[in-house]
Each structure stands twice: as C-alpha cells, then as structure tokens.
Amino acid sequence: MSDRMSLLQLDDVSVTYRIAAGEVPAVRGVSLALDSGAALGVAGESGSGKSTLAMALLRLLPRDARVGGRILLDGEDVLTMKWGRMRAVRWAEASIVFQGAQHGLNPVRRVGDQIAEPLLVHGLAKPEAARRRVTELLEQVGLPTWRARSYPHELSGGQRQRVMIAMALACSPRLIIADEPTTALDVMVQAQVLTLIKELVAEHGISLIMISHDLSVLADVCDQLAVMYAGRVVEHGPSAEVFHDAKHPYSRALAAAFPTVGDPASRMAPQGLGGDPPDPMRLPGGCAFHPRCPVALDECASLDVELWPAGPGRTAACVHVREKEGAS
Amino acid sequence: MTAPLEAAEPAVQAAGPGDERPARRGTLQYALAKAGGALFSIAMVIVATFFVFRLLPGDPVRNLAQGRNMTPAQLDLERHRLGLDKPLINQFFDFVGNTLRLDLGTSYEYKRPVLDLIGERFGPTLLLAGTGLVIAVSLGIWQGTRAGWRHGGRFDRFSTGTSLVLWSVPTFWLGLLLMMVFGVGVGPIPGVLPFRGIESVDAPDGFAYLLDVASHMVLPCLTLVAVIYAQYLLVMRSSLLEEVSQDYVTVARAKGLRDDEVRRRHAVPNALLPTVTLVFMRIGFVVGGAVTVETIYTWPGLGQLFYEAISVPDFTLMQGTFMLITVAVIIMNTLADVVYRVLDPRVRSA
Amino acid sequence: MTSVATTRRRQALGRFWTDFRRHRAGAVGLTVLIVAVLLAVTAPLFIDENVTSVVDAPGEEWSGPSLAFPFGTDESGRSILLMVWWGSRTSLLIGFLAALVSIVIGMVVGIAAGHFRGWLSAVLMRITDWFLVLPSLVTALVLAAILGGSTFTIIMAIGITTWPSTARLIRAQTLAVEARPYIERSKALGAGHWHITSRHVLPNVAPLLLASTTLEVASAIVTESTLAFLGVSSNKTSWGTMLRGSYDYGAATQGAWWYILIPGLAILAVVMAFTLVGRALEAVLNPRLRKAS
Numbered sequence: 001m002s003d004r005m006s007l008l009q010l011d012d013v014s015v016t017y018r019i020a021a022g023e024v025p026a027v028r029g030v031s032l033a034l035d036s037g038a039a040l041g042v043a044g045e046s047g048s049g050k051s052t053l054a055m056a057l058l059r060l061l062p063r064d065a066r067v068g069g070r071i072l073l074d075g076e077d078v079l080t081m082k083w084g085r086m087r088a089v090r091w092a093e094a095s096i097v098f099q100g101a102q103h104g105l106n107p108v109r110r111v112g113d114q115i116a117e118p119l120l121v122h123g124l125a126k127p128e129a130a131r132r133r134v135t136e137l138l139e140q141v142g143l144p145t146w147r148a149r150s151y152p153h154e155l156s157g158g159q160r161q162r163v164m165i166a167m168a169l170a171c172s173p174r175l176i177i178a179d180e181p182t183t184a185l186d187v188m189v190q191a192q193v194l195t196l197i198k199e200l201v202a203e204h205g206i207s208l209i210m211i212s213h214d215l216s217v218l219a220d221v222c223d224q225l226a227v228m229y230a231g232r233v234v235e236h237g238p239s240a241e242v243f244h245d246a247k248h249p250y251s252r253a254l255a256a257a258f259p260t261v262g263d264p265a266s267r268m269a270p271q272g273l274g275g276d277p278p279d280p281m282r283l284p285g286g287c288a289f290h291p292r293c294p295v296a297l298d299e300c301a302s303l304d305v306e307l308w309p310a311g312p313g314r315t316a317a318c319v320h321v322r323e324k325e326g327a328s
Numbered sequence: 329m330t331a332p333l334e335a336a337e338p339a340v341q342a343a344g345p346g347d348e349r350p351a352r353r354g355t356l357q358y359a360l361a362k363a364g365g366a367l368f369s370i371a372m373v374i375v376a377t378f379f380v381f382r383l384l385p386g387d388p389v390r391n392l393a394q395g396r397n398m399t400p401a402q403l404d405l406e407r408h409r410l411g412l413d414k415p416l417i418n419q420f421f422d423f424v425g426n427t428l429r430l431d432l433g434t435s436y437e438y439k440r441p442v443l444d445l446i447g448e449r450f451g452p453t454l455l456l457a458g459t460g461l462v463i464a465v466s467l468g469i470w471q472g473t474r475a476g477w478r479h480g481g482r483f484d485r486f487s488t489g490t491s492l493v494l495w496s497v498p499t500f501w502l503g504l505l506l507m508m509v510f511g512v513g514v515g516p517i518p519g520v521l522p523f524r525g526i527e528s529v530d531a532p533d534g535f536a537y538l539l540d541v542a543s544h545m546v547l548p549c550l551t552l553v554a555v556i557y558a559q560y561l562l563v564m565r566s567s568l569l570e571e572v573s574q575d576y577v578t579v580a581r582a583k584g585l586r587d588d589e590v591r592r593r594h595a596v597p598n599a600l601l602p603t604v605t606l607v608f609m610r611i612g613f614v615v616g617g618a619v620t621v622e623t624i625y626t627w628p629g630l631g632q633l634f635y636e637a638i639s640v641p642d643f644t645l646m647q648g649t650f651m652l653i654t655v656a657v658i659i660m661n662t663l664a665d666v667v668y669r670v671l672d673p674r675v676r677s678a
Numbered sequence: 679m680t681s682v683a684t685t686r687r688r689q690a691l692g693r694f695w696t697d698f699r700r701h702r703a704g705a706v707g708l709t710v711l712i713v714a715v716l717l718a719v720t721a722p723l724f725i726d727e728n729v730t731s732v733v734d735a736p737g738e739e740w741s742g743p744s745l746a747f748p749f750g751t752d753e754s755g756r757s758i759l760l761m762v763w764w765g766s767r768t769s770l771l772i773g774f775l776a777a778l779v780s781i782v783i784g785m786v787v788g789i790a791a792g793h794f795r796g797w798l799s800a801v802l803m804r805i806t807d808w809f810l811v812l813p814s815l816v817t818a819l820v821l822a823a824i825l826g827g828s829t830f831t832i833i834m835a836i837g838i839t840t841w842p843s844t845a846r847l848i849r850a851q852t853l854a855v856e857a858r859p860y861i862e863r864s865k866a867l868g869a870g871h872w873h874i875t876s877r878h879v880l881p882n883v884a885p886l887l888l889a890s891t892t893l894e895v896a897s898a899i900v901t902e903s904t905l906a907f908l909g910v911s912s913n914k915t916s917w918g919t920m921l922r923g924s925y926d927y928g929a930a931t932q933g934a935w936w937y938i939l940i941p942g943l944a945i946l947a948v949v950m951a952f953t954l955v956g957r958a959l960e961a962v963l964n965p966r967l968r969k970a971s
Contacts, residue, residue, distance in 0.1 A: 060582055090584035103574040106594055108601070108673055118583040151673045167579075369808050380824060492957075496949040498900045500907045501921060501942035508930040508938055616815030620904060624925070634816065638823045639909055650820050657813050 006072075007207050008034040008057075008175060013069035014231075015052050015061065024280045026052040028231040029069070034224075036174070039201060039208040041218030041239055043254060044228035047277045050211045053228075054177050057209075058090050073175070091118040094175040095168040097161075099184055104164055105152040112138075112148025115167045122171055137166040141196060158189035165196065169204070176201070178210045182217065194221055215255045219243035227251045230278050230288035233307065237314030247316035249293050287317070295320065359666045366662040373654050378423050381647050382416070432648035437640045442648035445633060452526055453629030456545060457618045460552035465607055467553070468560025469600070475561070476568035476599075477591055488565070491558035499617050503551040503624040511547060521547050524626045548625040555617050563606050567599035601672050608664030612657050694885075697962045704958020710951035718766040729760040730915055740934050750936035752920075753927040758936060762944050765915045770948070772833055772916070773899035779837025780898070781844055781891045788848025789875055789883065793856065803849070810842035818901060822910040832911050836901050844890050848883055855882045885963045892956035896949045903945050917941040 015027040027049040034040045044050045055061050057071060059078060071078040073093065081089065095118075098104035105114055115137060116130040125133060135145045141162040152160055161181060168176050178197065182190040198221055201208045212218050218225055218239060225239035227250065235248040246252040275292040278284055284291055290300035300319060307315035308322045407413050414422070426433070432442035475487040508514050511523030522528065522544045531540055571577060572595055580590045615631075622631035630649060637645035699705055728734055735755035743750045749758035791802040821835035855861065861878055869877075905911050906918025913919060920941040924930075929937040 055578075058582055060578055087584040087586065090582055092584065096579070096582050098575050098579060103576050104579055106576045106580075106598065108598055117580075117585075121584050121589075153674050369811060372808055373812075380820070492953060493946070493950065496896065496900070496946055496953050498903050498907075498918075498942070498945055498949075500904055500918075501938075501945065504921065504925060504930070504938050505942065508935060512930040514930075514933065514935050612811070612813030612816075615813045616904075619816060619819075620908070623908065634819075635908060638819055641823055643824075646820060646823065650816060653816055654812060658811050661811050 006033040007036040007038075007074060008032075008209075009070075009072040010053075011070040011072070013053065013056065013067065013071060015049070015056050016066045016068070018064045018066065022281055025231055025283075026065075026280060027056070030228070030231075030233050031069075032226055032233065032236070034175070034207055034209060036207055037205045038224065039210065039222040041222035041225045042209060042211045042228060043213065043215050043218050043225060043251075045213055045254075045277050047230075047280070048228040049231040050228050051179055054096070054179050054209065054211050057177060058094060058096065059086055060096075088122070091173065092122050092124070092171045093173055094177065095171065095173045097164045097168045097176060097178040097181050099161075099180050105160060107152050109151075110148065111150050111152060111155070111163050115148070115163065115170055118167070118170050124171055133170065134166075137169055140169065140200065141166045156189075157185050158193060161185060161189075161193050162196065165193075165200070169200065169206075172204070173206065175207045175209070178208065180212055181210070183212065183214075190217075197221060213254075215243055215251075215257075227254065230283060231280065232288065232317065234289065234318070235310075235314075235316045236307065237311070237316075241311070241314065247310040247314065247321050248289075248318045249295055249320075250289050251316075253294075287319070355670060358669055362662050362665050366658050369658050370655050373651060373658070374424060374427055377647055377651050378420055381643060382419070427651065432651070433644040435637075435645040436642040437636065437645065438642075442645055445645065446630065446649065446652060449628060449630045449633045451629075452627060453618060453622070453631060456548055456552070456622070456627055456629060457614060459545065460549050460556070460618075461607075461614060463549070464553045464557035465560055465604075468557040469564045469603060471557075472561040472564030472603075473568055473591075473596055473599075476565040476572070477595075479569060479572075484565075487561060491561050494554055494558040495562075497555065499551065499555045499620045500624055502554055503548075503621055506547055506551055507624065523547050526628055544627075548621045548627050551624075552614075552617050552621045556614055559610065559613070560603065560607060564599060564603045567603050568595055571595045571598045601668065605664050605668040608660050608667070611660045615653055615657060694962060698958060701958040701961060703954045704961075707951040707954030707958065710947060711955060714766060714948050714951065715770065717763060718770050721763055721767055725760050725764055727764070727915075729756060729764050732756070740932050742934070743936055749940045750934065752923060752934075752937055753929075753932075758920075758940050761915070761920060762917065762941055765917045765920060765941070766944065766948075768829075768913055768916045769899055769902060769918075769945070772829060772836075772902045772913075773895050776833045776836035776840075776898040776902065777891055777894035779833060780840040780894050781887060783837065783841040784844025784890075785848055785883070785887060787841070788845040789852050789879055791845065792849040792852025793871065793875055793879065802845075806842045806845045806849075809839075810846070812839065814839040815901065815904065818905060819908065819910055822905055827905075827910045827912040829913060832902060832905060832913070835905070836898050840894060840897065840901075844887075844894065847886065847890060851883050851886055852879050855879050885959075889956055889959035889963055892952050892959060896952035896956065899945065899949050899952070917945050 010030055010032045013027060013030045014025065017024040017026060030049075030053060032040065042050045042053065052061065052065075056065075056067050057073075057078065059067070059081075061067065067079055069079075073089065076085075076089075078086070078089070105111065112131070112134045115134045116125075116127075119125040119130045119133060120127065131148075134148050138145050138147060143159060143162050143166070147155070147159070147163075152163075155163065164181070168178075181197065182193050185193060194217060197208070197210075200206070208222070210218060210222055215225075215227075219242070222239045225235075225237065225242040226233050227235040227242065227246075227248065229250050235242060235246060235251045237247075242251060243255050246255050278288055278291070284301070286299070286301045286303045287293070287296075287305045290296040293300065297319060303319060305317045305319070307317050310316040310318075310321040404413075430443055432446070434440065435442050435445055438445060471487055475484040478484055507523045510521045513520075524544075526544050527537070527540055528544075531537055577590060577595055580594045581587075585593070618629070619631035619634055621627065622629045623635040626632065630653065633645070634649040634653065636642070637649055732754045735751070737747050737751040737755045737757060739751060739753055739755045741747060741751045741755075747757050747759065749762065751757060752761070787802055787806060791799045791806065818835040818839045821838065822832055825831035825835065855878065856874070861874065864874060864878065902911070903916060903918030903921070906913060906916040907922045907925070909922060911919065921938065924934070924937040924941075929935075
C-alpha cells in the first residue's frame with residue numbers, strides 16, 4: 001500500500017446497534033484506504049455489514065447505532081465533525097447512489113427538482129443556473145433533457161438509476177459511494193449502467209466505492225476489492241487478482257457463485273456455499289467463517305484471525321495464507 | 329370505531345414506465361367517472377331507504393302506535409297520510425319522484441315539511457362539526473407528525489397510548505363525564521360551562537350573543553374533537569413512519585438537508601396525502617359522533633333532529649334526515665377520491 | 679391433513695404464542711379479557727336478574743360508594759356493582775355475536791371477491807364499497823329503530839353495518855394468497871373452487887381474521903352501548919342502558935358521579951382489552967404475512 005495521503009481512510013471502524021435483546025455488531029474493526037481517483041469494491045452477502053459501512057461514511061445511520069474508530073475524509077474525521085460541517089460535506093464532497101429501483105426518488109416530485117435540490121441546498125447555484133446544470137447532467141447520463149419534468153414512476157428502472165447517478169454528480173463530489181447500483185436491473189441494463197459509471201468516474205476523476213454481492217461486477221469496475229464477512233474484511237487486494245485467484249475460502253466461493261460470462265467451464269460447475277451467514281449476536285468463536293468453510297482446520301474455531309499478507313498488495317484473513325507465506 | 333385504525337389503503341395505481349409523455353387529460357374523465365359512481369350510489373341509497381322503511385318487519389304505523397292509544401280509524405288515517413295504502417310500485421315512484429324534487433315529506437312530530445326542519449338545523453351542525461373537524465384534523469396531524477418523527481420516544485408512546493384510550497372511549501360517555509365535571513360540577517369543583525342547547529335562555533344581543541354561543545359550543549366541541557382526533561393522529565403517524573422508511577428520506581439527509589428540512593420538504597407532504605384523503609373517507613365516523621354529541625348536549629343540529637326522529641319515532645323525518653346524511657357522506661367520499669388524484673401525480677397518470 | 683402439516687402448524691402456533699407474549703400491552707389486555715369473560719360467565723352463580731329489579735332494590739337511592747355498595751346505588755337504590763356485573767353478560771355477548779356476524783359476512787364476501795374473477799368480483803366489490811360509505815352508527819340506528827330493538831336486531835344491525843372493512847381486508851389477502859405459485863399448480867391439477875378456498879385460502883386468511891374479529895368485538899361493544907344509550911335497544915341490562923338511566927335521571931345534578939363513572943369504566947376496560955389484544959395479534963401476524971406473501 002502506498003504512503004500517499006488517501007482521500008478516504010477508515011481506521012478500525014466498527015458499528016454496533018443497540019436493540020432490546022442486546023447489541024448487534026454489524027461492522028467489527030474495518031480498516032481500508034481509498035486513493036484519489038481510485039475505485040474500491042466492497043463485496044459480501046447481505047448481513048456482511050457492507051451497506052452499514054457505506055452509510056457510516058456520511059453518518060447516515062440511525063440514532064441507535066454506535067460508530068467507533070476513525071473515518072478520515074481528506075484528513076478530516078467524519079465521526080467527530082460538527083453537524084454543520086457534516087451537512088456541508090454531504091453530497092458536496094461525497095455523494096451516494098442508491099438503488100434507484102426502490103424508492104430512492106421522492107415519488108411526488110419531479111426528477112429535475114430532485115437533481116437540482118442539492119445544488120440549491122449547498123448554495124452552489126441559483127435556480128436558473130441549477131436548471132442548466134440539471135440539463136447538463138441528464139445529457140451526461142444519457143437521458144433526454146425533457147425528462148427533467150418527469151416523475152419517477154414514469155421512468156423505467158434503468159432510467160431511474162441514471163437519474164440517481166446524475167443526482168450524485170450534481171455537486172461535483174470527489175467521492176461517490178454506490179450501494180448495489182445495478183442489483184435490481186436486467187442484465188442488459190446492468191451492463192449499460194456499469195459502463196456509464198466507469199466512464200463518468202474516469203472522466204471526472206472521481207473516487208468510487210462500489211458495494212455489491214456480485215464479485216464479477218466489482219472486478220470489472222474497480223481497481224481494488226475488499227471482501228467482507230460477518231462485519232470484517234476477510235480479503236483485500238487488486239480486484240482482478242482477488243476475483244480470479246482468491247486466497248480466502250469465502251472469497252473463492254463468492255467468486256464461483258457468479259460465473260464469468262462467456263466461460264463455459266464456470267457455467268458448468270456453479271459452486272454454492274451451504275449454510276447461512278452467522279447471526280451477528282451469536283458469532284462463532286475464532287474465524288467467523290469456520291462453520292461453513294470447506295477447508296477449516298481445528299484451530300480455526302479458536303484462533304484470532306487478522307488480515308495477513310497474501311502476496312504483493314494482498315491480504316487475507318485465513319490461516320492457510322499465513323502458513324503458506326510463513327513457509328515461503 | 330368501526331373502521332381499521334390506521335390502514336390507509338392507497339388507491340395508487342402507478343403507470344407503467346415508458347418513453348412517452350404521460351396523459352394529463354385523464355383527470356376530468358376520472359372526476360366524471362367518480363361523479364357517475366356517486367350518483368349511482370345515491371340512487372341506491374334512495375332505493376334502499378324506500379325498501380328498508382317499508383318492507384322490513386315492523387309495520388311502521390303499528391310501531392308509531394307504541395305507547396300511544398290510537399284507534400284503528402286513526403291508524404288507517406295515518407296509513408293513508410303516509411301513502412301506505414297504495415300499491416307498492418306506486419309508492420315507490422311517488423317516493424323517488426318526491427325525493428328528487430326535494431320533497432321529503434312532512435314530519436309527524438313537528439307537522440312541518442322535513443326539508444324546512446333540515447334547513448333550520450343545518451347551520452348549528454355545520455358550526456359544531458365543522459369547527460370540531462378543523463381542530464381535530466390540525467391537532468391530529470401536528471401531534472401525529474411529532475410522534476412519528478421521534479418514533480419510539482416518550483412523546484410518541486404518550487401520544488399513541490392516549491389515542492388508543494380515546495379511541496376506545498364511547499363518545500357519549502365522554503360527553504357525560506365532561507358534562508358532569510365542567511358543566512354541572514362534581515364534588516367541590518363547580519361547573520363552569522353551559523351544557524344545554526346553543527344559547528342561554530336569556531340570550532344577549534350582538535357580540536355578546538356570539539360569545540354566548542361560543543361558550544355553549546365548548547363542551548360539545550371538546551367531546552367531538554377528543555373522540556375523532558385520535559384517529560387522525562394514528563393515521564398521520566403511521567403514514568409518516570411509512571414514508572420515513574423509504575430510501576428517498578435517507579437520500580434527502582445524505583444531500584445535506586437539516587432534520588427539520590427533511591421532515592418539512594419530503595416526509596410530511598408525502599405523508600399528508602393519504603392522511604387527508606382518509607379524513608374525508610372516514611367522515612361517516614364524524615357524523616356518528618356528531619349525532620351522539622348533539623343529543624347529549626341538546627345542540628339543535630341535524631344530529632339532534634335525527635335522534636328525535638328515532639325516539640318519537642317519526643319515520644318520515646327519520647327517512648329524510650337519513651338520506652340527507654348518507655348523501656352528504658357519499659359526496660364527501662367522492663370529493664376525497666378526486667382531490668387525491670389531483671394531488672398525487674402517481675395516480676394522475678393512471 | 680398429513681402429519682408433516684400438523685407438526686408444522688403446531689410449531690407455528692408455538693412460535694406465535696412466544697411472539698405474542700412479548701407484547702406487554704397485548705398480554706395485559708388478554709388478562710383483562712379473561713377476567714371479564716370469567717366474571718360474565720360465572721355471574722349466575724352469584725346473582726341473577728333480580729339485581730335489575732326496581733321493586734326489590736336493596737339500597738337507598740343515590741347513595742355513594744360504601745362498604746355495602748362498593749360502587750354506590752342508582753336512582754332506585756339498585757347496586758351499581760351488581761348491575762354492572764350482570765350487564766357484562768349482555769354487552770360481551772352482543773358484542774361478540776355482532777362481531778361474529780360482521781366477520782362471517784366479511785369473510786364470505788372477501789374470499790369470494792378475491793377468488794372469483796370477472797363480473798362477480800366486480801359486483802361484490804361495488805356492493806362492499808357502497809356499504810362501506812354508509813355512516814355506520816346512523817345506519818345501525820335506523821335499522822334498530824325500524825326492526826325494533828331486540829337483541830337479535832341489534833346484533834344484525836351492527837353486523838350489517840360493519841362487515842365491509844373486513845371484506846376488503848380479506849379480499850386483499852385472498853388475492854395475495856392466490857398469487858402464490860402453488861395455487862396455480864393446484865388449479866392446473868384440477869382443484870375446484872371449494873378446495874382452493876377451504877384448503878388453501880382459509881388457513882392463510884384465518885390469522886388475519888382472528889385479529890380482525892378481536893378488534894371488531896371492541897368496536898361492536900362501543901356501538902351496542904351507544905345504541906342502548908340512545909334508546910333504540912330494548913335491552914334492560916346493557917351498560918349503555920345504565921348510562922342512559924344516569925342521564926335521564928340526572929345523575930350529574932344529583933352528584934352521583936359513581937353512576938356515570940363505573941359503567942363507563944367497565945366499557946372502557948373491556949374495549950381497551952380487546953383493542954390491545956387485537957393490535958398485538960396484528961403486530962405479531964402481520965410481518966409474517968407480509969414476508970409470506
């Protein structure tokens with residue numbers, strides 16, 4: 001990992017929910033870094049904590065969530081910012097692309113007004129200039145400009161997703177967090193939207209964090225890939241390497257679950273993973289993955305796993321990695 | 329108390345996605361269709377009223393004679409006066425024709441045209457029920473919003489708790505209690521407010537008269553509001569909770585809006601739509617409450633008139649007031665449908 | 679029913695009970711309910727109709743709460759406590775039966791409207807919507823006044839004016855259930871209307887019906903006491919009739935606050951109990967229903 005000042009740095013971030021039955025650790029000690037202009041993918045099943053982590057970046061979690069550690073955005077700790085500064089940072093420095101297919105857009109307001117809203121809120125433009133910017137943004141995402149007067153229900157899923165992207169670009173942020181941006185879309189539309197994201201990010205030099213359970217999508221779009229399981233990062237490295245040659249058994253299973261399009265061999269042998277993700281209130285001891293792990297050893301049930309080096313620029317939280325590296 | 333507490337069934341049918349601009353002319357057609365439906369319902373009410381009052385067991389004239397000594401000759405006279413000795417078909421057409429000409433018959437008790445009586449009593453009911461509705465809706469929406477926005481907090485739990493109690497309290501009993509405590513006085517506490525009628529016997533003139541009427545309206549209005557506002561509170565609260573759970577509220581926060589801005593600009597307007605519609609649609613419940621309240625406090629309105637018709641029993645009057653009340657409710661419901669469609673763009677394009 | 683289905687249903691019941699118990703308000707309501715029903719059922723063991731007799735009234739008129747008469751006496755000297763106890767039978771019975779009528783009509787119409795397509799469904803929904811618009815108390819008053827205020831007519835009047843909301847709910851649920859793939863398969867295998875509605879729709883709709891019934895009973899008790907108070911019921915023992923007595927005989931002016939407070943509290947307690955239980959049932963059953971459909 002380079003020593004350059006990263007745009008985004010997470011130091012031992014943890015998120016714990018307090019509910020009637022006790023405490024739920026959704027994220028447990030995650031440390032990541034994202035350079036300016038780079039793209040990081042965060043992969044995992046539902047319940048792995050990836051979406052919670054994304055929400056934590058802009059302090060969008062509900063009141064009963066406790067966030068620990070540090071989240072440094074351009075050197076400033078998001079978690080200790082004053083509210084006024086936080087609101088100024090939101091959207092203007094870092095914005096989010098939600099799943100547009102769900103109700104990420106206010107159903108009773110016109111799409112153009114919603115794209116323009118952050119510009120007006122942050123005082124970046126007067127209404128007239130905002131209107132022009134909306135037109136510009138719609139063109140960038142490939143939508144006809146008259147769509148600004150449409151309501152969300154008049155658009156298809158793919159079109160709504162493009163609106164979400166246009167909205168996220170409105171204040172020219174330095175970082176975009178995309179939470180499952182293509183999950184609910186058809187495959188063809190998915191490909192279009194991903195291409196759009198890649199182009200825009202490269203064109204404007206925006207840093208990207210993309211969250212998905214689809215490893216192949218992340219491998220395509222992002223430079224680096226982090227795999228999360230039960231609230232922890234279990235593997236990290238360059239995305240192509242992690243996807244094609246995963247070191248952690250969970251990452252391997254995740255990669256195998258989504259066959260590479262055009263590769264008949266992977267189609268013929270889909271590798272499902274038995275079992276369910278663990279209940280965060282009743283995590284197994286040692287490595288949280290060991291009950292489902294096909295290559296688990298006896299010590300996995302009690303060993304404290306951490307991210308051990310697994311090659312140049314790669315880490316993995318697996319005992320086997322440590323042994324291999326130790327041996328060489 | 330007979331409709332589900334909070335279920336706001338949205339009539340939203342979203343239009344499909346597409347690349348064509350949506351048609352907006354549909355609103356007029358929709359309004360006309362709804363008006364047609366309302367007319368049909370009203371027609372059904374008239375027909376049903378006719379049959380209910382004549383074909384159901386219980387000879388109306390004999391019921392009339394309960395507790396009164398009437399000779400067979402008098403009964404026959406009454407029957408003739410009510411037109412009950414004609415063949416049913418004739419009676420039916422007479423009835424429909426008269427009703428459409430707004431001739432609702434003559435009251436047995438008052439010996440005056442029913443329409444006149446309704447005209448006299450309409451004002452006080454409008455005053456009482458109208459004021460009560462405005463207060464109840466405003467209070468319910470405000471409190472429901474505050475309770476829902478800080479979901480699970482103390483204010484929320486307090487509001488929900490009191491609403492459930494008020495929902496369970498029979499209107500008439502609340503009226504009795506309030507009358508006892510504030511009207512007559514109980515124990516050492518003296519009664520302060522008037523509780524009978526709309527004005528004092530020795531009513532003053534001019535502005536003092538208005539004050540007199542207003543003071544007479546306090547207890548009935550309070551009773552009515554207490555019972556109906558709980559419903560609006562719960563509906564607004566659940567509407568708001570529904571909106572807050574949607575992603576667009578999180579997006580609004582992520583855009584940097586303040587908490588109150590998110591609430592005012594996004595959550596509340598969206599939550600108001602189904603709430604206000606529901607207010608119109610549940611007007612039948614308010615009507616029931618008004619009847620009870622007017623009866624207890626002897627407020628000279630339509631509700632009291634209806635009650636008198638029932639207790640005498642004065643069937644012509646009962647028939648006339650029943651039809652009027654029901655038709656009014658149908659019209660309000662239709663208005664609710666049309667207004668909702670105009671306000672909600674999702675429904676407009678359907 | 680195969681044993682697998684039976685075991686599964688029993689497990690579901692167990693899970694349901696555990697969930698329900700966690701709702702404190704619902705548990706409290708259930709306790710109050712059980713106590714009220716027990717009191718109503720066992721009343722004839724201790725008292726009988728004589729408590730309402732004006733001639734044999736045991737106490738002095740208008741006397742306040744005392745050791746002999748914990749809830750005081752009314753205008754004829756009858757014990758309010760005993761009258762409320764005796765009256766619980768009427769109010770609970772009428773409330774329950776009226777709710778039953780309402781639910782049965784609502785269930786039949788709702789399932790039919792959801793199951794059958796085409797004109798039958800449209801006609802049923804039109805009828806339902808029309809009944810739904812009718813102001814319920816006013817209509818019930820008219821029906822009771824015309825039909826005479828016997829217990830039977832009161833029950834029918836309440837039942838007829840309150841079934842539409844249940845019908846809509848059941849119809850929506852029926853549509854959701856019938857949209858499931860196994861119903862399609864069942865139809866493809868030649869299952870008839872009766873089979874599908876009784877074997878598949880009904881068991882899935884039953885939990886919702888239970889919650890609705892409970893809430894309907896609460897509402898019916900309020901309506902019955904209102905009808906009695908307004909004088910259209912010929913029932914002499916209802917709580918509503920008692921309160922009518924307090925109004926007619928000027929309890930407020932007499933300062934007899936117990937006469938007004940006690941019967942009303944009885945209504946409030948029972949109605950709240952049913953409401954809390956009904957809401958708890960809804961809360962427990964609804965997320966499961968939503969997940970299932």
